[in-house]
Amino acid sequence: MTAPTDHTAAKAGRTLISVDAMGGDEGPAAVVAGCSLSAKLNPDIAFILHGDEAQLTALVARRRELEGRCEIRHATDVVTMKDKPSQVVRTGKDTSMWSAIEAVRTGEAAVAVSCGNTGALMALSMIRLKKLPGVNRPAIAVLYPSSNPQGFNVMLDVGADVRADADDLLRFALMGTSYARNGMDIARPRVGLLNVGTEEHKGRTELKEAYDLIRDQRDQAGFEFVGFVEGGDISGDAADVIVTDGFTGNVAIKTGEGTANMIGNRLREAFKYSPLSRLASLLAYTSLMRLRRRIDPRRVNGGVFLGLNGTVVKSHGSADATGVSAAIKLAAQLSESRFNDKLAARVAATLPTEETPI
Amino acid sequence: MTAPTDHTAAKAGRTLISVDAMGGDEGPAAVVAGCSLSAKLNPDIAFILHGDEAQLTALVARRRELEGRCEIRHATDVVTMKDKPSQVVRTGKDTSMWSAIEAVRTGEAAVAVSCGNTGALMALSMIRLKKLPGVNRPAIAVLYPSSNPQGFNVMLDVGADVRADADDLLRFALMGTSYARNGMDIARPRVGLLNVGTEEHKGRTELKEAYDLIRDQRDQAGFEFVGFVEGGDISGDAADVIVTDGFTGNVAIKTGEGTANMIGNRLREAFKYSPLSRLASLLAYTSLMRLRRRIDPRRVNGGVFLGLNGTVVKSHGSADATGVSAAIKLAAQLSESRFNDKLAARVAATLPTEETPI
Numbered sequence: 001m002t003a004p005t006d007h008t009a010a011k012a013g014r015t016l017i018s019v020d021a022m023g024g025d026e027g028p029a030a031v032v033a034g035c036s037l038s039a040k041l042n043p044d045i046a047f048i049l050h051g052d053e054a055q056l057t058a059l060v061a062r063r064r065e066l067e068g069r070c071e072i073r074h075a076t077d078v079v080t081m082k083d084k085p086s087q088v089v090r091t092g093k094d095t096s097m098w099s100a101i102e103a104v105r106t107g108e109a110a111v112a113v114s115c116g117n118t119g120a121l122m123a124l125s126m127i128r129l130k131k132l133p134g135v136n137r138p139a140i141a142v143l144y145p146s147s148n149p150q151g152f153n154v155m156l157d158v159g160a161d162v163r164a165d166a167d168d169l170l171r172f173a174l175m176g177t178s179y180a181r182n183g184m185d186i187a188r189p190r191v192g193l194l195n196v197g198t199e200e201h202k203g204r205t206e207l208k209e210a211y212d213l214i215r216d217q218r219d220q221a222g223f224e225f226v227g228f229v230e231g232g233d234i235s236g237d238a239a240d241v242i243v244t245d246g247f248t249g250n251v252a253i254k255t256g257e258g259t260a261n262m263i264g265n266r267l268r269e270a271f272k273y274s275p276l277s278r279l280a281s282l283l284a285y286t287s288l289m290r291l292r293r294r295i296d297p298r299r300v301n302g303g304v305f306l307g308l309n310g311t312v313v314k315s316h317g318s319a320d321a322t323g324v325s326a327a328i329k330l331a332a333q334l335s336e337s338r339f340n341d342k343l344a345a346r347v348a349a350t351l352p353t354e355e356t357p358i
Numbered sequence: 359m360t361a362p363t364d365h366t367a368a369k370a371g372r373t374l375i376s377v378d379a380m381g382g383d384e385g386p387a388a389v390v391a392g393c394s395l396s397a398k399l400n401p402d403i404a405f406i407l408h409g410d411e412a413q414l415t416a417l418v419a420r421r422r423e424l425e426g427r428c429e430i431r432h433a434t435d436v437v438t439m440k441d442k443p444s445q446v447v448r449t450g451k452d453t454s455m456w457s458a459i460e461a462v463r464t465g466e467a468a469v470a471v472s473c474g475n476t477g478a479l480m481a482l483s484m485i486r487l488k489k490l491p492g493v494n495r496p497a498i499a500v501l502y503p504s505s506n507p508q509g510f511n512v513m514l515d516v517g518a519d520v521r522a523d524a525d526d527l528l529r530f531a532l533m534g535t536s537y538a539r540n541g542m543d544i545a546r547p548r549v550g551l552l553n554v555g556t557e558e559h560k561g562r563t564e565l566k567e568a569y570d571l572i573r574d575q576r577d578q579a580g581f582e583f584v585g586f587v588e589g590g591d592i593s594g595d596a597a598d599v600i601v602t603d604g605f606t607g608n609v610a611i612k613t614g615e616g617t618a619n620m621i622g623n624r625l626r627e628a629f630k631y632s633p634l635s636r637l638a639s640l641l642a643y644t645s646l647m648r649l650r651r652r653i654d655p656r657r658v659n660g661g662v663f664l665g666l667n668g669t670v671v672k673s674h675g676s677a678d679a680t681g682v683s684a685a686i687k688l689a690a691q692l693s694e695s696r697f698n699d700k701l702a703a704r705v706a707a708t709l710p711t712e713e714t715p716i
Contacts, residue, residue, distance in 0.1 A: 119555075145617075145620065146620070147620055147623070159554055162554060162561060162562050163562075194609060196517055196520060196604070196605055196608040196609065197477075203520060203605070204520050204521075204605065230608075230609070230612050231608065231609040231610065231611065231612025231613035231614075231615075231616060232612045232613070232615060232616030232619070233616065234613050234616060234617075235613070235616045235617045235619075235620040236616060236620075244609075246554070247554055247561070247562065247606065248605065248606055248609050250554040250588075250589065251552060251554065251588070251589040251602075251606050251609070251610050252589065252609050252610060252613040253589065253613075254588050254589025254590045255589035255590070255592050255593070255610040255611075255613050255614045255617075256589075256613045256614060256616075256617040257589075257590060258589060258590030258591065258592060258593045258594060258614075259503075259592075259593045259613075259614040259617050259618055260617055260618075260621060261590070261593075262503065262504070262505055262593040262594075263618060263621055265505070267625075276641045277641065279638075279641055280637075280638040280639070280640075280641035281638070282638075283634045283635065283637055283638035283641065
């Protein structure tokens with residue numbers, strides 16, 4: 001956390017993104033390459049890069065498009081994938097992750113991006129940014145490929161917390177609505193509550209309670225409520241926002257990703273099977289690449305932490321330049337739409353700020 | 359429930375399957391077609407068909423391979439997909455589903471097959487067959503396509519009950535082990551406990567308890583314990599048996615199926631996109647059909663109810679002849695291996711028969 005090295009980054013009119021450059025399996029080279037890709041695509045963004053100054057200075061110097069658009073903020077330490085969140089909260093002051101969140105806390109940047117340890121990032125974000133008034137449990141939201149016209153559904157929580165009561169689920173519905181409106185331009189998102197059946201009598205007790213709470217808020221909060229939805233609707237077109245607890249959501253998206261990977265692998269094997277099928281794969285190359293782009297998780301890379309004083313985008317740990325660039329694009333979009341202010345207003349307008357007793 | 363019309367079905371040496379012929383979206387024609395397909399493939403099976411005698415007699419008469427291998431047992435009523443389980447338990451005595459389970463209860467058949475209403479089938483099976491000693495919560499197990507050599511993983515519970523405590527999860531591990539051994543010929547199955555991360559400190563309290571309980575039984579019960587697994591491992595090769603509660607399991611398999619369907623639809627669109635890609639799909643036809651067979655859910659159609667005095671196979675409601683035939687094949691295999699006796703012995707040997715206080 002030394003003095004900035006390049007004050008031109010924060011130039012007027014630019015959207016400033018705070019980037020933890022050291023997190024992630026691919027190291028700072030992939031992160032800087034991702035920043036570089038974003039900088040080419042969007043002339044209005046600039047970066048505060050947090051991490052080892054010597055390494056980052058060398059990496060940035062090689063990218064002409066980053067000239068004058070990166071401020072490097074030195075951090076001596078790095079959060080590894082194995083560090084326990086509780087430990088990072090206590091002793092992580094000198095890490096690049098802490099420094100990246102700090103730039104959001106002080107208001108220099110509206111959004112931080114990190115490829116690092118999800119648990120540590122969530123814990124640090126909670127402790128440093130604090131929860132929004134009216135939010136008891138923050139959530140991680142992702143965009144899941146779907147057959148809806150917009151190509152994706154918002155799903156939350158996918159792992160901020162393994163629990164959620166009826167009241168939390170209502171707030172997830174409100175936050176998901178804000179996200180769908182600002183991230184996907186859907187004026188009146190359709191919200192579905194994830195359950196094991198669509199009949200009202202099915203499922204756990206807290207889901208029946210949440211059903212009533214969410215239904216009663218639909219008009220005031222400007223969303224449609226389609227009621228209970230099932231696992232198959234996560235990739236379907238029955239709802240735009242899928243609300244669930246962080247345990248179920250986490251298992252569901254990992255199951256979906258795993259299944260998609262298995263099918264992809266078998267498809268590749270099928271195309272390699274015979275000379276004819278190898279020829280076929282050449283002929284279908286363009287179509288298959290188009291398909292891949294539509295369902296490529298790297299294109300929508302980024303879980304968003306919702307419910308805090310500031311937005312944090314978690315990029316996949318294994319993200320390459322394309323993945324990091326997608327996360328930065330999302331961060332810029334949310335920053336430019338002043339998303340977090342709108343979300344805060346939405347939650348505050350709909351709910352009492354006192355915590356509902358559980 | 360009139361008198362049998364054809365006693366030759368139960369001829370010595372034949373495996374007798376009790377089939378609810380009226381359940382399912384496709385009606386009795388699809389069920390009888392499925393029986394016919396199975397009869398062609400396996401000369402050692404015979405059927406008790408439960409349902410409308412006039413309809414079934416006409417359908418069976420058209421299938422020469424079913425001659426002398428079907429006993430038709432008349433039932434005046436049918437359980438619909440909309441009937442509530444509690445209602446069916448009270449007033450369902452004259453339904454084909456009840457009659458099909460009854461043939462297992464009396465010991466005429468070891469396994470029953472139905473395409474009908476899952477909730478009603480589970481409720482009736484529980485009430486009529488009763489739980490095995492030592493089992494508090496029965497479970498539904500499915501085979502999920504995976505990258506393991508056997509091509510599938512056993513997963514349970516996928517929806518018998520929305521709850522499961524640590525003790526139930528241990529019994530799921532034992533029952534899943536029996537199923538993997540008798541259904542997939544794996545001598546020493548690897549069991550994984552589904553969680554949101556593989557680290558031991560993660561997840562819900564009951565999962566940490568279940569972790570210890572399952573680990574302590576691995577040698578006595580003859581399985582490997584690979585510890586916590588994640589959603590991506592359901593289709594992966596880290597474990598052969600995936601243990602979870604019925605809420606999470608149900609959401610997970612429906613998410614996986616939905617994602618697979620979405621990818622399949624988009625693949626078809628991609629192949630229709632241009633003349634070249636249409637040509638490619640022709641060239642790749644054989645390979646793509648091979649892929650489809652490997653991941654086609656109809657080929658492994660059948661959730662199995664475990665933990666009762668008798669085995670019940672739930673086929674998909676929308677199953678066609680291929681799907682019904684797959685469910686019957688599974689039923690025959692489980693019947694021939696005397697699976698339920700082995701499972702009962704396994705649970706009884708490992709656990710005290712008294713219920714553990716919850």
